Amino acid sequence: MNETMLALRKLRPESGFVPQEVPIPQIGPNDVLIRVEKAGVCGTDQHIYTWDAWAQHRIKPPLTIGHEFMGTVAKVGAAVRSLREGDRVSAEGHIADGTCFLCRTGEAHICERVEIIGVDRDGSFAEYIAMPEYNVWKLDPSIPDEFAAIFDPLGNAVHTVMAAGVSTKSVAITGVGSIGLMAIPVARAAGASSVFAIDINPAKLELAARLGADETFLANDPNLVDAIKRRTNGDGVDVLLEMSGSGSAIDAGLRMVRNGGRAALLGIPSNDVQINLAERIIFKGLTVLGINGRKMFETWYQTQALVKSGRVDLRPIITHVLPFKEFDRAFDLMKRGDAAKIVLDLKGDLAK
Amino acid sequence: MNETMLALRKLRPESGFVPQEVPIPQIGPNDVLIRVEKAGVCGTDQHIYTWDAWAQHRIKPPLTIGHEFMGTVAKVGAAVRSLREGDRVSAEGHIADGTCFLCRTGEAHICERVEIIGVDRDGSFAEYIAMPEYNVWKLDPSIPDEFAAIFDPLGNAVHTVMAAGVSTKSVAITGVGSIGLMAIPVARAAGASSVFAIDINPAKLELAARLGADETFLANDPNLVDAIKRRTNGDGVDVLLEMSGSGSAIDAGLRMVRNGGRAALLGIPSNDVQINLAERIIFKGLTVLGINGRKMFETWYQTQALVKSGRVDLRPIITHVLPFKEFDRAFDLMKRGDAAKIVLDLKGDLAK
Amino acid sequence: MNETMLALRKLRPESGFVPQEVPIPQIGPNDVLIRVEKAGVCGTDQHIYTWDAWAQHRIKPPLTIGHEFMGTVAKVGAAVRSLREGDRVSAEGHIADGTCFLCRTGEAHICERVEIIGVDRDGSFAEYIAMPEYNVWKLDPSIPDEFAAIFDPLGNAVHTVMAAGVSTKSVAITGVGSIGLMAIPVARAAGASSVFAIDINPAKLELAARLGADETFLANDPNLVDAIKRRTNGDGVDVLLEMSGSGSAIDAGLRMVRNGGRAALLGIPSNDVQINLAERIIFKGLTVLGINGRKMFETWYQTQALVKSGRVDLRPIITHVLPFKEFDRAFDLMKRGDAAKIVLDLKGDLAK
Amino acid sequence: MNETMLALRKLRPESGFVPQEVPIPQIGPNDVLIRVEKAGVCGTDQHIYTWDAWAQHRIKPPLTIGHEFMGTVAKVGAAVRSLREGDRVSAEGHIADGTCFLCRTGEAHICERVEIIGVDRDGSFAEYIAMPEYNVWKLDPSIPDEFAAIFDPLGNAVHTVMAAGVSTKSVAITGVGSIGLMAIPVARAAGASSVFAIDINPAKLELAARLGADETFLANDPNLVDAIKRRTNGDGVDVLLEMSGSGSAIDAGLRMVRNGGRAALLGIPSNDVQINLAERIIFKGLTVLGINGRKMFETWYQTQALVKSGRVDLRPIITHVLPFKEFDRAFDLMKRGDAAKIVLDLKGDLAK
Secondary structure, X not given: OOOEEEEEEEOOOOOOOEEEEEEOOOXXXXXXXXXXXXXXXXHHHHHHHHOOHHHHHHOOOOEEOOOEEEEEEEEEOOOOOOOOOOOEEEEOOEEOOOOOOOHHHOOHHHOOOOEEEOOOEOOOOEOEXXXXXXXXXXXXXXXXXXXXXXXXXXXXXXXHHHHHOOOOOEEEEEOOOHHHHHHHHHHHHOOOOEEEXXXXXXHHHHHHHHOOOOEEXXXXXXXXXXXXXXXXXXXXXXXXEEOOOXXXXXXXXXXXXXXXXXXXXXXXXXXXXXXXXXXXXXXXXXEEEEOXXXXXXXXXXXXXXXXHOOOOOOOOOEEEEEEHHHHHHHHHHHHOOOOOEEEEEOXXXXXX | OOOEEEEEEEOOOOOOOXXXXXXXXXXXXXXXXXXXXXXXXXXXHHHHHHOOHHHHHHOOOOEEOOOEEEEEEEEEOOOOOOOOOOOEEEEOOEEOOOOXXXXXXXXXXXXXXXXXXXXOEOOOOEOEEEEEHHHEEXXXXXXXXHHHHOHHHHHHHHHHHHHHOOOOOEEEEEOOOHHHHHHHHHXXXXXXXXXXXXXXXXXXXXXXXXXXXOEEEEOOOOXXXXXXXXOOOXXXXXXXXXXXXXXXXXXXXXXXXXXXXXXXXXXXXXXXXXXXXXXHHHOOOOEEEEOXXXXXXXXXXXXXXXXXXXXXXXXXXXXXXXXXXHHHHHHHHHHOOOOOEEEEEOOOOOOO | OOOEEEEEEXXXXXXXXXXXXXXXXXXXXOEEEEEEEEEEEOHHHXXXXXXXXXXXXXXXXXXXXXXXXXXXXXXXXXXXOOOOOOOEEEEOOEEOOOOOOOHHHOOHHHOOOOEEEOOOEOOOOEOEEEEEXXXXXXXXXXXXXXXXXXXXXXXXXXXXXXXXXXXXXXXXXXXXXXXXXXXXXXXXXXXXXXXXXXXXXXXXXXXXXXXXXXXXXXXXXXXXXXXXXXXXXXXXXXXXXXXXXXXXXXXXXXXXXEEEEEEEEOOOOOOOEEEOHHXXXXXXXXXXXXXXXXXXXXXXHHHHHHHHOOOOOOOOOEEEEXXXXXXXXXXXXXXXXXXXXXXXXXXXXXXX | OOOEXXXXXXXXXXXXXXXEEEEOOOOOOOEEEEEEEEEXXXXXXXXXXXXXXXXXHHOOXXXXXXXXXXXXXXXXOOOOOOOOOOOEEEEOOEEOOOOOOOHHHOOHHHOOOOEEEOOOEOOOOEOEEEEEHHHEEEOXXXXXXXXXHOHHHHHHHHHHHHHHOOOOOEEEEEOOOHHHHHHHHHHHHOOOXXXXXXXXXXXXXXXXXXXXXXXXXXXXXXXXXXHHHHOOOOOOEEEEEEOOOOHHHHHHHHHHEEEEEEEEEOOOOOOOEEEOHHHHHHOOOOEEEEOOOOOOOHHHHHHHHHHHOOOOOOOOOEEEEEEHHHHHHHHHHHHOOOOOEEEEEOOOOOOO
C-alpha cells in the first residue's frame, strides 16, 4: 500500500474543491480502513463546494469532503471482530460518541457529540477512509455498487418514511429533490396506499411520476390543498413527508394533513418559520416528527430489505455515474438542476 | 315491499340448511334494513352446515345463517343520520353492546357481549337483513360487489397484518385457507419485504404463489424451519401470521420467528396447545398477538384503501360466484377443498 | 318538572352574562336530560364573559355558557340503553358527528364537525342540559361532586400527559394555570420520575409545589434552560407539557427537551409562533404532539382510575366552591388571578 | 495488585460452591477490571448451588458464579473512553456479540450469542471481574451500594413493567419472589393505578403489602379470578405480570386479564405449558410479551431514574446483607424461604 492517496479537499475558505495527495489515514484498534470505490454527491457537498453561508459557519478547512460511499475493507484494527480485509462495505457517516444516554438507548443518530464525515472530519471523496468498525455496513452481494454508494441518503428517506408510518396510508411528499424522490418508491414499498408528490419543478415531478407517485402537483398551485383533500375524501392525507425545508411548503403541508395525522420533517429551513400552531398542529391533534440522519442500524436493515427484495429500484434516480476527476462537472450539473443523483467512480485511474 | 322474504336457515340440530319464507325483519330507530345482493361463504358457515361439535355447542336453531355480504339500503330508522335508501353497503357482523369499557375505548371488536350475525342472531343469507346504523359500511363506488361481499374475512386478514406490522419486514404465513390467502396480497401491499406461505395443501400453495407469495413451503417438510431461517440470514422471519389453528404449525411458526419478532394468531385451535413457553416465547422476547374480528372501523378504512388503490386484487381468491339456490353445491365445493372463496348471488330469482 | 329553567346566558355581543329563564331542553330518542348540580368555571368561559377577540369571532349570542359539570339524569330518550333516571353523571362536552372517519377510528375528539357545549350550542351553566347518551359519563360513587364537575379540564391534563407518555420520565410543564396545575399530580401518578413546573406567576409556582412539583422555576429566569439541563444530567427533560400558549415559553420549552424527546402542546397561542424548526425540532429528532380535548373515552377511564385510586387529589386546585348566583364574583376572582379552579354550586335556591 | 484473588467456584458437577484462589482476570483493550464490593444472590445461583436438572444441563464446571454486583473500576483497557480507575459501577451481565442484527437494532438483550456472567463465563462472586466497557454502568452517587448490587434483577422487574406499560392501569402480579416483589414498587412508581399481588406463600404476600400492593391474594384461592374481576369492574386487569413460571398461575393470570389487555411473561416454566389459546389469548385479543433480561441500556436508565428519584425503595426487599464467607448460610436462607433478597459483602477480609 502507498503511504499517500488522492483526496478531494476544501483547502481554503472559498468556493471549489482541490484534489490533493494526503497521507492515508491511520487506524486504531476498533477501526477499519476502506478503499473507496463509489461515492454519492449530496446537496451538502454542494453547499460546501459553493461555500455558502451555512458552509462558512460550519466547515473548518482543510477538510476532505464526501459522506456517501461504498468500497472494500483494506485493513482492520486489532480489536475488530466482524469485518475482514476484502469485505464489500458502505458506512454510516455519523460517528457518535457511543457512550452517552442517546447512544446507549438506540438513538445514536441524534447523539449530541456526533461527528459527520466530510463535514466535521475527513470524508469519503478520497482513495481511503478510516471508519470505526461500529459504523461500517457489510453489503449484501445482491446490492449493486451504485445503490450501495447512496445508502446514506436513501437511509434518510427510509428513516423518514418509517418514522411517519405509511402502511395502508395516503402520503404527500412536499419537495422531491433527490431524497424526496427516493421517498416515493420507499413509501410505496413500505405500504403507502397512495403517494402524492409536490414540487415547484415540473421536471422533478415528471421523475416523481416515473418513480411511482400516484399523482403530482405543482407547489405553487393555489388550489393545492383543496386538490389533495378532494383526493382523500375531504379529510386530507394521513401522512406528510416534508422534504423541502420551505416555509410555505411546510404551511401547505400541515394544512393538507388530516386531523390526527402525522408530519415528518426532514427538509431543513434556513430561517425561522412562522407557524399557526393552534390551527395547524394543536386543534388538529397532529403528530410532528423531527427527522435527522438514519437509525443505527435499524434504518440500514430496512434499507437493505427494500433494495434487496427489489421493492425499491433506484435506477431512475441515479442520473449520472461520473469518473472521480469530473467532480467539477458533477457540481455544475447539480447547480443547473440537471441531475437527480450523481455517483462518482473512484475505481479507475483517479488523477488523470 | 313484501312482508316475507327467503332466508337460508338452520331449522333443526342436524346437517344442512333449508330455504324458508320468513318475515322481513323490523328495524328500530337506529337501524337500517339492507337488501342483500352478494354474500360470501365462510368456513364458519360450513361448520354450521355440517353441524360439527363447535356448531352443536354454539348455534341455537332456528337461525338464518351468513355474515359476509353486501347490498343496498332498503329502509332507514327514524334516528339514522348517515345512510339513505339506495346506499350501497357492506356491514360489520359483530354487533357490540356499544356501552362497555371496550366499546368506548376503540375495542368494540372484542366486546364481551358481542353478537355475531349468522351465529348468535339472524344472518345475511337472506333477502333482507336489519343492522344497526353503527355497523353499516358505505361502499366506495370503485369497489366491485364480489370484493365488497367479502370485506368481513378480508378485514380479518387486514387486521392481522396491521396488528403484526409488516412494513419492510419478512413475513411467514402458516395456513393459507381463504383468509391466509388474502393475507398474502394484503401483507405485500402493506409493505412486507418478503412473504413465505406454508400449508399442507400443494394446491393452496400454488394459489399462494399466484397471489404474490415470494416462496411457498409444505408444512410437513422436516426442514421447514431451517429453510425459512436460511432465507432470513439465519435469524428467522420478523413476523408470523398464524392462520391454521394447528398446534404443530403454531410450534413451527414460533420457531421460525426471529428473537424479538411478532406472532399474530388468528387461526383457532380446537383444543389446548402445548407450548414450550420458555424457549418459544420468553427467551426469544417474542410479542404474541391474539387476533379477533376486525377493528371498528380502522380495519374497514384500511381494507378500503387497499382494495380501492388496486394494491390488493382479490380475483384469484374468489374462485366461484354461484346463484343463491346453489348453496348446497357451494358447501360441497368447500368440503372437497375445490374452492378458495365462494360468493353467493342473491340478486336474481332466488327460489327457483 | 317545570317547563322553564334558569340559565346563565350571553345575550348580546358585550361583556358579562345574564341569568335568564329559558325553556327546559327537549331530548331526542338517543339523548338524556341532566339536572346540573356542580359546574366548573373555565378560562374559556372567562373569554366569553369579557367578550375578547376570540369570543367575538367564535360565539353567536344568545347562548347558554358552561361546559364543565356534573349532575343527575332527569329523563332518558326512548332508545337510551345505558342510563337511567337518577344516575349521577358528568359528560364529554365535545359533541362529535359520530359518523366521520375520525369518529369511526377512535378520534372523535378531533372530529371536524364537533360542537362544543357552551361554545357552539347551549351549555351547562343552567338547571338542565340535554346530552347525547354517547357523551354521558356515569360517575363512580367514590368520586366527589367537585372533582366530577371538572373531569373535562382534568381530562385535558390526563390526555396531554398520556399522549406524551411520562412513565419513568422527567417532565417539564410550561404554564401552570388550572390545567397545568392538574397536570402535576397527574404526571406524578402516571409515573413521571420528576416534574418541573415553570410559570411567570410565583403564586402559581407555590401551588405547583404543593401539588407535587419536584422543583419550580420562574419563566423569565434567563438561566431557565440551563437550570433544567443541569437537573437532567445535561441532556434536558424527556417530556415537555406546554400549557401556556406563549411563544417564548414554547421556544424555551423546546430547548429544554432532550434530543429524541417528546413535546405535547396543549396551550393555544393567540398568534402565529416563530420557530427555529431546524434547531428546535428537526436536528433534535423531537416528537411534537398537538393536543385537543380528551379521547372518548379512553381519557375518561384513565381520569377515573387516577381519581378513584386516590393517586390524584384535586383538593388543592379547587380554591373556591361558590353558589351559582355569585358567578360575577367567580369571574372577578379569576380575572384577578386569585383562584385556581372555581366550581359553581347549582343545587340550592338558584336565583336569589 | 496481587496476581490471584478469591472466587466462589463450582468446581465439580455436584452441589455446593468452593472458595478458591484463582488468577485475577486479564483485560483486553475494550475491557475494564472491576473490584467487586457487593453482590446479590439470585435464584439462578441457587439452582447452580443445588445442582438441579437445569444447572446440570447448562453449567460447565469449573466456573466462578454470580452475576449481580457493584464495585469499583480497578483498571481500564487501552481503548476504553468512558470509564476511569476509581469509578463506582455496576454492570449488565449479558455479554452480547455486539455485531448481529439484534445487537445493532437495540435488542442486544436477546442476542442469540449472548454469554451470561456466572453462567456461561466467570462471574462476580469474586474479588475481581473483567467486563467489556460496553457492559459497565457508572453509578449515580446517590444510589446506595446495596441497591446498586441488585440492579440486574431490579432491571428485570423494570423491563417487564415497562414492556407491559402500566401507566394509569390495573396490574396483577402472579408470583412475588424477589423479582415479583420488586415489580410492586416499580409498577406503582411507573404509574399503575392499582397493583394486585398473588402468590402461594402468605409471608411473601405480607411483604408484598408492605411494598405497596393494593391487595394480595392466595394463588390457590378457588375464587381468585372472580375476586380480581370484581375489583376491576368485571372486566379484569389491564396488565398481567407473570413472574412465577407456574402453568396454573399462567392460566389463572390469562383469565384475569381483560379483553385487549397485555400479559408480560418473565417467569420461566420448567416444562411445556398447556394453553387454551382460543379462549385465553385469541378471542380476548390479548398481547403476550416474552420478557428476557433488560434492555441495554434503556432499562438501566429507567431503573436509575426510579431509584434516584426515591419513587422505588428497595429496603424492604433486601432482607440480609451477609459477609462473603457466609455464602453457605445465604443459600440455606434462600432454600428455607426465609429471605427475599440477600446481598453478599466482599469488601472485608474475605476468606476468614
